[in-house]
Amino acid sequence: MKTGQMRDPAGSVSKYTEIIESHVKSERSMQGGRFKAPLETRLLYHFRDFEFSAKAVVYQYGAGRELADIRLEVLSRIALMHESSEFLIGYADHPQTYNPYPLDGTNRGALGFFAIALLVTESSEFLAQLRQLIQPDSKRRSYLLDILTKAFIPDFELAKNYKMDQFAAVWMIPVLRSLAMSGEERTQALAHHLNRWCQIMRPWGWKPDLDPVARGDNLFCDFAFELALAVCAYDLDDRSFSDNPYYPSDLVEYYRANVRHTRDAWRAEGVGSGVPVEAPPPSKKADLANSKRKAFARWVELVCDGDMDATEAVLETIGRPRKVEDINELMESLADSSQAIEADIKDDETTLLQAAQLAEQRALGDFDGPPGPPFGPARCSAGLLAFAHWLQPRGYRLVDLDNDDDAWHAVVVKTEYHAELLELSHSLIIRTRAPEAIYKD
Numbered sequence: 001m002k003t004g005q006m007r008d009p010a011g012s013v014s015k016y017t018e019i020i021e022s023h024v025k026s027e028r029s030m031q032g033g034r035f036k037a038p039l040e041t042r043l044l045y046h047f048r049d050f051e052f053s054a055k056a057v058v059y060q061y062g063a064g065r066e067l068a069d070i071r072l073e074v075l076s077r078i079a080l081m082h083e084s085s086e087f088l089i090g091y092a093d094h095p096q097t098y099n100p101y102p103l104d105g106t107n108r109g110a111l112g113f114f115a116i117a118l119l120v121t122e123s124s125e126f127l128a129q130l131r132q133l134i135q136p137d138s139k140r141r142s143y144l145l146d147i148l149t150k151a152f153i154p155d156f157e158l159a160k161n162y163k164m165d166q167f168a169a170v171w172m173i174p175v176l177r178s179l180a181m182s183g184e185e186r187t188q189a190l191a192h193h194l195n196r197w198c199q200i201m202r203p204w205g206w207k208p209d210l211d212p213v214a215r216g217d218n219l220f221c222d223f224a225f226e227l228a229l230a231v232c233a234y235d236l237d238d239r240s241f242s243d244n245p246y247y248p249s250d251l252v253e254y255y256r257a258n259v260r261h262t263r264d265a266w267r268a269e270g271v272g273s274g275v276p277v278e279a280p281p282p283s284k285k286a287d288l289a290n291s292k293r294k295a296f297a298r299w300v301e302l303v304c305d306g307d308m309d310a311t312e313a314v315l316e317t318i319g320r321p322r323k324v325e326d327i328n329e330l331m332e333s334l335a336d337s338s339q340a341i342e343a344d345i346k347d348d349e350t351t352l353l354q355a356a357q358l359a360e361q362r363a364l365g366d367f368d369g370p371p372g373p374p375f376g377p378a379r380c381s382a383g384l385l386a387f388a389h390w391l392q393p394r395g396y397r398l399v400d401l402d403n404d405d406d407a408w409h410a411v412v413v414k415t416e417y418h419a420e421l422l423e424l425s426h427s428l429i430i431r432t433r434a435p436e437a438i439y440k441d
Contacts, residue, residue: 005064006062006063006064007061007062007063007064007223007248007250008062008063008064008219008220008221009245009246010210010211010212010220011062011063011064011212011219011221012212012213013063014213015212015213015219016059016062016063016219019059019219020056020059020060020063023052023055023056023059026052027052030045030048033045034046034049039091042087042091043087043088043091043098044098046083046084046087046088046098047084047088047098047099049080049081049083049084050081050084050102050110051102051109053077053080053081053102053113054077054102054109054110054112054113055109056073056077057070057073057074057077057112057113057116057117058109058112058113058116058221058222059221060073061112061116061221061223061248061251062221062223067120067250067251067254070116070120071120071121074113074116074117074120074121075121075126077113078117078126078129078130078133081102081133082129082132082133084100085100085101085102085132085133086100088100099135099140101133101134101135101136101137101140102133103130103133103134103135104135104140104141105134105135105140105141105142105144105145105146106140106142106145106165106167106168108204108222111145111225111226112222112223112225114130114145114225115225115226115228115229115248115251116225116251117130118130118152118229118232119228119229119232119251119252119254119255119259120251120254120255120258120259121259121263122258122259122262122263123263124263127152127153127263131153131156134149138159138160138161138162139163141159141162142162142164142165142168142172143158143159143162143164143172143176143278144172144175144176144226145226146158146159146162147176147179147272147273147275147277148226148229148230148233148272148273150273150274150275151233151234151267151271151272151273151274152233152264154266154267154274158275164280166336166337167203169280170200170338170357171197171200171201171226172226173279173280174189174192174193174196175190175193175226175227175230176277176278176279176280177189177279177280178190178193178230179230179234179272179277179279180276180277180278180279186234186236187236187237187238187240188240190227190230190231190236190238190241191240191241193227194224194227194241194244194246194247195241195244196366197224197227197244197246198246199353199356199366201220201222202349202350202352202353203349203350203353204220204222205218205219205220205222206220206222207220207349208371209371209372222246223246223247223248224244224246224247224248225248225251227247228247228248228249228251228252231252232252232255232256232260233272233273234270234271234272235260235269235270238252283307283308283309283310284307284308284309285305285306285307285308286301286306286307286308286311287306288301288302288305288306288414288417291306295320295322295424295427295428296318296320296321296322296324296424296428297311297315297320298420298424299421299424299425299428299430300314300315300318300334302413302414302417302420302421302424303334303339303340303399303411303412303413303421304334304337304339305339305361305362305412305413305414307337307339307361309337310334310337310338310339313333313336313337314330314333314334314337314339317329317333318330318333321428322428323428323429324428324429324430325429326403327401327403327409327430328403328405331401331403331409334411335354338354338357338358338361339358339361339411340354340358340409340410340411341354341355341358341384341408341409341410341411342354342407342408342409343380343407343408344406344407344408345377345380345406345407345408346376346377346380347380348372348375348376348377348379348380348383351369351379351380351383351384351408352368352369352379352380352383355367355369355383355384355387356368356369358412359387359390359391362396362412364391364394364396365394367387367390369382369383369386369387370382370383370386378440380408381438381439381440382439382440384398384400384408384410384435384439385435385436385439385440388435388436388439391412392415395414395415395416396412396413396414396415397412397413397414397415397418398410398411398412398435399411399412399413399418399421399422399425399432399433399435400432400433400434400435400438400439401425401430401431401432401433402431402432402433403431410435
């Protein structure tokens with residue numbers, strides 16, 4: 001594979017060569033089976049074509065392959081995806097098992113492929129082919145990707161209702177709120193989001209000391225493709241952040257030079273999708289001092305810092321138990337709303353990411369835990385102790401929860417309600433521990 005300069009800031013030629021060769025070998029091993037194997041195997045192979053095709057294009061982009069070559073790869077992959085989609089539609093008894101529409105709006109691998117395909121392919125006929133691969137079920141689509149898609153495909157219909165994917169919300173909501181602004185505020189907000197993008201991407205594999213070769217870290221081949229789509233869709237000035245290594249600026253430049261005034265010449269400057277962008281409203285906050293909630297509901301409200309949506313989501317899942325002797329389900333529900341630290345005892349990346357999210361949601365600033373080494377449990381413990389000390393001058397306390405297992409469980413509460421939370425925990429049989437007694441630096 002011919003490559004230029006690596007686009008992946010932490011990439012290495014040897015690692016990319018290894019990954020891409022492995023994908024090629026796997027695809028070749030499936031090739032004959034797509035036509036001759038038993039039906040169930042053929043369904044699986046056609047379904048896997050989607051992921052292989054998306055990764056092939058995104059990996060080639062990260063490895064530095066020329067955009068003209070990637071464009072040809074996109075065209076051949078679209079044809080392969082169509083073939084597999086039609087097979088799955090025709091033969092799969094359970095399309096929910098083998099979803100025939102790979103562009104579902106929340107998967108970052110699909111997003112990368114979609115963005116590259118939209119921004120490097122000049123033919124308007126291609127848009128019709130790409131459109132046929134977009135998930136028609138609104139439950140599996142996203143408002144952000146749909147609003148951006150409409151800027152390139154004007155008759156693309158938005159769904160009547162969308163449900164925000166909780167896992168993807170962390171990278172979708174900032175872009176939606178930025179696009180709902182106007183003028184310089186819009187680009188400033190996007191620049192701020194890009195500054196935080198790497199931290200946001202930690203659950204997807206980014207880490208400050210990423211080293212896929214020496215330390216054997218998994219390859220992180222992802223870029224802020226959603227920002228590139230937004231910039232191109234709304235003709236935004238990206239000069240203030242175009243030098244960020246995770247911003248695909250060459251895709252934007254290619255689009256402006258080859259696609260914007262040919263395929264997309266119909267779109268007036270700066271209008272984007274042509275419909276107002278509806279940004280998700282900030283979560284409503286309860287007045288903790290005058291709340292009428294009691295017992296378990298009050299406990300949840302306090303650890304959610306009054307976030308009414310998060311509180312209701314947890315209560316809807318858990319109910320209102322009088323006792324909580326096993327906190328696993330409770331902590332998982334809180335973590336789903338980014339309201340707790342809930343991680344395996346060895347998972348330092350998740351532990352510190354969740355701490356940073358708790359700080360951000362409470363508008364306390366950016367928390368960065370110790371970078372390591374050491375890693376694993378030692379880094380988790382040191383990071384949690386540092387987080388506990390970091391919170392105190394900002395008016396919050398970290399409370400460790402003991403579930404007698406191999407995991408970290410912790411919540412954050414305003415200092416003025418710390419004693420109340422401990423009292424409620426005691427009555428609910430939720431065992432609490434002071435961070436200084438448990439964590440070691």
